[in-house]
Amino acid sequence: xxxxxxxxxxxxxxxxxxxxxxxxxxxxxxxxxxxxxxxxxxxxxxxxxxxxxxxxxxxxxxxxxxxxxxxxxxxxxxxxxxxxxxxxxxxxxxxxxxxxxxxxxxxxxxxxxxxxxxxxxxxxxxxxxxxxxxxxxxxxxxxxxxxxxxxxxxxxxxxxxxxxxxxxxxxxxxxxxxxxxxxxxxxxxxxxxxxxxxxxxxxxxxxxxxxxxxxxxxxxxxxxxxxxxxxxxxxxxxxxxxxxxxxxxxxxxxxx
Numbered sequence: 529x530x531x532x533x534x535x536x537x538x539x540x541x542x543x544x545x546x547x548x549x550x551x552x553x554x555x556x557x558x559x560x561x562x563x564x565x566x567x568x569x570x571x572x573x574x575x576x577x578x579x580x581x582x583x584x585x586x587x588x589x590x591x592x593x594x595x596x597x598x599x600x601x602x603x604x605x606x607x608x609x610x611x612x613x614x615x616x617x618x619x620x621x622x623x624x625x626x627x628x629x630x631x632x633x634x635x636x637x638x639x640x641x642x643x644x645x646x647x648x649x650x651x652x653x654x655x656x657x658x659x660x661x662x663x664x665x666x667x668x669x670x671x672x673x674x675x676x677x678x679x680x681x682x683x684x685x686x687x688x689x690x691x692x693x694x695x696x697x698x699x700x701x702x703x704x705x706x707x708x709x710x711x712x713x714x715x716x717x718x719x720x721x722x723x724x725x726x727x728x729x730x731x732x733x734x735x736x737x738x739x740x741x742x743x744x745x746x747x748x749x750x751x752x753x754x755x756x757x758x759x760x761x762x763x764x765x766x767x768x769x770x771x772x773x774x775x776x777x778x779x780x781x782x783x784x
Contacts, residue, residue, distance in 0.1 A: 529561040531755060531772040532782065535659070535695060535719040535743025538601070539570040539589050544747070547596045554600045557751050563773075564782060565746075567593050568659065569606040571634040576673055578608050578636075580615045587619065591626045602780060604630040604659060610637050613646035620650040629780045630693075631658045639675035639683040648687040657691035657779055658683075663699035663720070677704030684714040691779060693741065696720025697731060705731050708739070715775065717743035723757040737767035741775045 538553055539545045557565065569590045574582040583606060590603040605623035607616055620631065631651055637643055639660050651658050660683065665676040675683075677700045684692040692714045694700060698721030700708075705727075708714050716731060716739060731740055744754035758771055777784065 719743035
């Protein structure tokens with residue numbers, strides 16, 4: 529078995545920021561079959577709306593991880609879309625030059641808002657997928673900051689030339705799967721909460737393996753548990769390989 533984890537936070541509320549800690553994290557996950565990790569940054573350390581300097585600091589920490597372990601980590605550029613077009617364009621250009629391969633959006637705003645347009649234009653310009661934090665707002669009721677599956681699905685439809693990763697399968701739930709159905713440029717990552725019986729089966733039925741990618745949300749969730757969400761669900765060997773490894777490798781053009 530081999531896997532690429534598309535949803536990790538090796539630096540989390542300032543914990544994990546050393547070469548030794550990065551090596552330990554990589555060693556532990558490698559022992560379970562995870563060959564590569566996508567680093568999404570310490571995205572909430574400054575709260576939901578970091579300023580421009582704080583955004584740079586978050587991305588600089590990710591860049592340092594990449595310098596320590598370029599063989600194991602790939603970075604996504606964290607952004608606060610509310611900062612406006614100039615700040616967004618400047619930071620995406622900087623991160624692309626550092627070798628980052630995607631954009632990570634947290635809870636600065638809702639994905640349907642107008643401030644998303646510069647982000648999506650920058651993503652299209654540099655050929656970067658956008659991973660959008662997504663969670664059902666049925667109970668949380670903070671939709672002015674969080675993005676419901678309906679919002680992320682709308683974002684993907686509005687910008688069909690940009691690849692969208694809807695984060696948190698468990699948080700999106702059955703309704704989120706149905707919202708994502710039939711959108712060619714959208715995939716769902718399997719992070720968010722502990723495994724829920726039947727949910728991945730439902731995603732396979734309605735989305736197909738080509739639209740699902742493995743993610744853990746490490747260190748919030750344990751790698752062993754999140755991998756077994758995939759390993760414990762009945763599917764073909766080909767489907768399992770796509771979800772765990774192949775889809776993300778193709779999406780980010782990672783070497784086999």
